[in-house]
Amino acid sequence: MLDITFVITLMLCVGLIVSLGPPPIGKALPVLMYHQVRPHPSSDLAVSPETFEHQLQQLHQKGYQGISFSDLASHIDEKKPLPRRPVIVTFDDGYTDIETYALPILQAYNMPSTVFLPVGMIGAQNSWDGGTEPLLNYEALFRLMEHRVEYGLHTMRHSNVRNLSDQELSTDIQECINTLNVNQLPHLPVLAYPYGAFHRHDAAKRRAMRRVLDEAGIKFAVRIGSRINRIPILRRFEVTRINVHNTDIDWRFALKLRRGRLRL
Ligand SMILES: [Zn+2]
Numbered sequence: 001m002l003d004i005t006f007v008i009t010l011m012l013c014v015g016l017i018v019s020l021g022p023p024p025i026g027k028a029l030p031v032l033m034y035h036q037v038r039p040h041p042s043s044d045l046a047v048s049p050e051t052f053e054h055q056l057q058q059l060h061q062k063g064y065q066g067i068s069f070s071d072l073a074s075h076i077d078e079k080k081p082l083p084r085r086p087v088i089v090t091f092d093d094g095y096t097d098i099e100t101y102a103l104p105i106l107q108a109y110n111m112p113s114t115v116f117l118p119v120g121m122i123g124a125q126n127s128w129d130g131g132t133e134p135l136l137n138y139e140a141l142f143r144l145m146e147h148r149v150e151y152g153l154h155t156m157r158h159s160n161v162r163n164l165s166d167q168e169l170s171t172d173i174q175e176c177i178n179t180l181n182v183n184q185l186p187h188l189p190v191l192a193y194p195y196g197a198f199h200r201h202d203a204a205k206r207r208a209m210r211r212v213l214d215e216a217g218i219k220f221a222v223r224i225g226s227r228i229n230r231i232p233i234l235r236r237f238e239v240t241r242i243n244v245h246n247t248d249i250d251w252r253f254a255l256k257l258r259r260g261r262l263r264l
Contacts, residue, residue, distance in 0.1 A: 026230035029072070030064075030257050031088040031222060033241035036095050036133070037102040047246040049101045054249050056109040059087055062257070066111040068150050069190045073219055076232065087257075089113040090222065090241060092154060092192055093126060094136045099144055112148035116192035116222075117141075119176040120156035128158035128194075138183055145186070152190035153177075153218075160197045166212050173216040189219045196224035198238070210237050227260040 035045035037052045047055075059066075065083035072088070074080040089106070091098050094117045106113055115136075118128070123137030136144070141151065153176045155161070161169060173191065180187045191213065198221070199205035213221055218237070225240030233239060242260050244253075255262055 026232060027082065027086070029086055029088065029229040029231050029233075030260070031090060031229060031239060031241045032244050033222075033224065034089070034091045034102070034244055035093055036097055037105075038097045039101070041246050044245065047244060047248075049105060051246050051249055052102060053105045053108075055244065055253055056105055056111055058250075058253055059111075059257075060109055062254070064257075066109075066113070066148075068112045068148075069114055069152065069188050069220055070150070072231075072233075082231070090152075090192065091115045092194075093118060093158070094122065094141070094154075095126075096134045096136055096140065098149075099136065099140050103144065103147060103149075106149075107147055110148075112150070114150045114152050114188065114190065115141075115144070116152045116154035116190075117180075117187075118154045118156065118158040118194070119179045121158065126158075138185060141185055151180070151185060151187040152192060152222075153187065154192050155194055158194045160195055161193050161209070162197050162199060166208050169209065170212045170216060173213070173218065177216075189217050191218050191221040193221060193223055196241075198223060213237055225260070226256075228258070 034047060036043070037049055038046055039048055041048050062085065064085045064087040066089060067082060067086045069088065071080070071082065075082050089111055091102070091113060094115050098115060121127070121135055122141070124135055125131060126133045126135065153173065156172050156175050159172065164172060199209050220239050221237040222239045222241050224243055225238070226242055227240040229240055240260065242256050244256070248256055252262060
């Protein structure tokens with residue numbers, strides 16, 4: 001006869017396993033999204049150099065190793081091995097404080113990064129936000145390249161992709177690529193959707209958008225999403241990124257690295 005305690009324990013265990021669901025499949029790939037790194041951050045888009053350093057230190061202590069999108073592509077296409085715990089650090093918009101404040105910290109931790117450039121605004125200001133924050137110019141972009149910084153696309157003028165027709169999106173990406181080629185700035189075929197916006201809820205538009213990106217030679221497109229990617233990447237035009245805030249240190253940052261967000 002079965003012991004009642006054993007049966008109850010068994011039922012509890014089965015219940016727990018069912019409620020937790022199966023363990024996720026594939027290697028985890030957190031992709032971190034930053035915008036500005038500067039002292040006394042006043043906006044939600046900025047982290048302080050101290051926080052940024054603390055986060056890179058935490059990554060280092062937890063055994064994370066930075067990779068670039070080209071490493072990810074070679075892993076997928078040529079089966080090149082990835083580190084045990086890969087992570088990708090990205091910056092959107094290309095603010096000048098990347099060079100001033102983030103670069104010395106990136107260098108100290110030998111961390112590669114990808115900066116997504118609104119190509120038509122290089123060297124100008126973030127006028128799409130009505131802002132006057134200076135953006136890196138070509139001279140600075142070439143300097144940063146020597147320190148494991150790579151570049152991806154963020155449309156020509158920080159356009160919301162949802163407001164562009166397929167033809168406009170195709171023309172915009174081609175213009176980005178042509179402009180960077182004319183200026184001889186090496187870049188990756190990776191797009192970050194400005195505002196994280198893309199045709200998320202409209203299946204037909206999303207399919208058309210994917211076709212446009214594919215035809216333009218785009219290998220990956222990144223959104224926000226606050227989730228951890230798993231390799232193999234099943235949706236390469238919807239690679240999710242973790243929106244990192246200035247308050248994300250210690251357990252908060254650790255939780256975001258594991259789950260992509262703080263809430264359950
Ligand atoms: Zn942006």
